[in-house]
Amino acid sequence: MNVRRCTLKNASGGTFTYLQLVHNYRVKETGKTKTNVLMKLGREDQIDPSYIQDIIKALSAVFGDTTPGIAAGFEFHASKELGGPWIVDALWNKLGMANAIKGLLKDRQFSTPVERLCFAMVAGRILAPGSKLSLEHWVSKKAYIADLNDVDVHTLYRAMDLLVESNQELQKQVFSEVAKNARLDVDLIFLDTTNTYFETDEDISDSGLLKRGHSKDGHAELPLVSIAFAVTRSGIPIRCWVFPGNTSDQTIVEQVKQDLGAWNLGRVVMVQDAGFNSADNRRILLRECGDFIIGEKLRVGTDGAAVEALHRKGRFRVLENGLAIKDVVIDTGKATERRFIIVKNPEAESRDRVIRGQIVDAAKQKLKELSQYTGKAHTKAACALRSHSAYGRYITQDSKGLLHLDTAKIASEELLDGKFLVSTSSMKLDAADIVAGYKQLWSIERVFRDMKNTLDIRPVYHRLDDRIRSHILICWLAMILIRYAENVTERSWYQIEKALAAITAGLIESDKVNLWYCSDISDEAKDIFKRLNIVLPKKVIATVQKKRTAV
Template sequence: MNVRKCTLKNAQGGTYTYLQLVHNYRVKETGKTKTNVLMKLGREDQIEPSYIQAIIKALSAVVGESPSGTFAEFEFHASRELGGTWLLDALWNRLGMAKAIKGLLNERQFATPVERLCFAMVAGRILAPGSKLSLEHWVSKKAYIKDLANVDVHNLYRAMDLLVESSEELQKHIFTEVSKNAHLDVDLIFLDTTNTYFETDEDASGSGLLKRGHSKDGHPELPLVSIAFAVTRSGIPIRCWVFPGNTSDQTIVEQVKGDLGQWNLGHVVMVQDAGFNSADNRRILLRECGDYIIGEKLRVGTDGAAVEALHRKGRFRILESGLAIKDVVLDAGTATERRFIIVKNPEAETRDRVIREQIIDATKRKLDELSQYTGKAHTKAACALRSHSAYGRYIRQDAKGVLHLDTAKITSESLLDGKFLVSTSSMKLDAADIVAGYKQLWAIERVFKDMKNTLDIRPVYHRLDDRIRSHILICWLAMILVRYAENVADRSWYQIEKALSDITAGLIESDNVSLWYCSDISDEAKDIFKRLTIELPKKVLGTVTRKSVAV
């Protein structure tokens, strides 16, 4: 007598395993063995231990024996994190990332499970960011990853080398698979850059990545690398680039537009903030495919005068969101023709006006308190007031050296209340669509924020350029999974990870069997799996022989 497993396929292509209690006997006339099904126990993933115990108790009552004597001794050996890795593994396969990695191996011979190693590095970057040595411990002792019991740090580095060797091919395959499976809309692409510092020395060679530059993390003493991302309107990064830390924006824009142009994306509108705005960058954007939408500075010149477009007369158009917009074209019909969209936020306008009036009132009081003498040197208080970042901008000095309130400056500043300015190369796009596209720049800003906080992209201790590029690629793959999960589940990654953190896999052993058993799943976690259309983990995740179990 034994328990038999029967595997059946459903109409959707999935498989289910059913358990049956069977008895084998030999037919005397023929000498052949036949199987008699005594009881159908049900689907393996839906059978509760209490159900089996109830059957044993009922049968024990018939023969008059205590059920306690029928049990082998079980021992609980280990517990592993399951919820996060299970969800990420499902998305990894759904978005075609596993397929893209395996595609790189067609003409290569690896004795190690490279695809599983790459997934472990990506999942580890999301769930337990740290060094590759810490990842080795996390996989073997802390996390349950299907078909990967443990890893060796040297194999991880070999997998990283493969990623960077095939970077161009990999990113194209990942984009193709993700855009197909996640139905990406790539008519609007956002571009921005950031940089991250490294806990190492600057690369003295002319070709190395690690160079000192302007640090956005406040560490000018450490070498940097610049990172650029192209992001869709849904916040999913479709490509990444790595440059030396002192690379100019013009070089970055030229490289980005050239690479994206080779992907044949069709007509693409590139959206950038005012930090990328220069005549050279605008020419580069126009030289390749598509149009651009780019932020503009409101002030020009050393005196901070308002730009010419703000002085043009015209009526504002009120949008449903409450924003007011005005379309302005300068030098119409000439080679230097440019289109600007002036955007005014009524709430921000009121706030800016109130703050400015408070500053002006305080400036008046401070001017009245000064002891000013014609032809005399300024006192320390006068010098401090004139150089003050807030009060000094509304102060002017006359020919005799006396400080006065600058009424012309106040009038000029009032033109800027609650406004921001956008320009575009397209003369056909509706102004409302242009503003909506520009306001979605928050999507790429959020990518950088999550890269530095959720994924802990820095500090980084890699020294070799290839390892640095591979590290950025891993973070890029991780960000695709995180953002897709957030978009579909309509939850932040913090909420998703918190709900899944209680799902664990327990290793239960006896003299006869060793198995990984899934813990209970909360209703909140079930709802997340349902939103993402991911099958719940089975109760029995897998059985292993006692000798092969790694605790």
């Protein structure tokens, strides 16, 4: 066992040296030497000598005086991730999700710790997404999870079966606990749908989930499952549904409304982006889905009513979050009546103006450098400039074939700086709620994006319908924890996980006791614990007295 120095460079070119406690061992099969990192000690220039003294004091509290004879008996055997699992476990209990799982077990007899197994699957999906087989290794070798030293893939599958068997009851219990403990505002619920594909054959049975349909990931050739989420204003997904891949949005919304109505959450608004906007789709949404909020295109494809709304005069109302909104109703009292909300973001307005100014200045310079000839074919450089994705939009061509700045285009673009436009079927919803609802679409889409990226929902390693449903339930539970942590800490999950990554638990063994010891915790990580109101792990996390053997 020895201390290893690792030198790393940062983005600015500086170098830092980190210390690690490592153990070298020889692999019998190959005869090669390998190194196992037992504990990360931190940056060499930041390690306080008192840190070593703290370790000695903590050990002394367990063993008494650390005489040379006793100290020589200590062995550092393992190091595990602690920060991420500790935070996720604390939130799991704080939001009442542990109680919800335990509530399912009252009338069932299980010899395995089902709640701990469910937590391990959720924590693994957040911190180390992979197959259930890889979860075995993560729990036993990589992560410190309280009251769970290892798992078996077969017991994980049995726990998954319990989740899907209790799907309706589980979701209701989790919603009740989270709504109470997180004080959720559930007077308005937003809904959106997505799907995920499987690289396998389609299930041709009538009841199977794997069906070909419209793929939102551009894989029409592969079978899909459709997923729907009901999300609060704050972005917390309170319920999820899984449907066959060829299920229409109208059928999904009908089921969603029925299910949420049973929870006394009947006020559901369907939210769609501008890509879904057409007269036919709006009629379908109104007929099948009830109230909707839908994005409107500001440039190409903008319909006449939207153009009229954009140019309608009137004052903007400034909201608490800084956004300015204007409520416009077109064709009042007619069959073609439509309601639009124009939203202006002052920060985005300034940013758009600066970016366009930079593009226009660059276009001017390129026009000066361009060789143009009246009545002759364009040069290659002129064609490239005219068709350029950024500069070309502000350049026009006159009757003689010469290129100029399009001042009319620049002026029309200025009117759109920092704005977006939405329409709604509801004449009663407050304009601020409509804007919040459409902004929430980004949160819903982020839930889906996080499921596909942060949680690695794909590839799905399951093929049976029940296992697929259970897998998505686990992702839903994980997303609740992630979004709650992000809302409270005002950080992205990536930032949270990065700050917690350096917190590890080291296993110190002697002939009398095994001791799990916590590494140093950075100020940034302490701030995350404080914001979430979670107690920091103690230096000595756990001790296990060894049994004396009879002579």
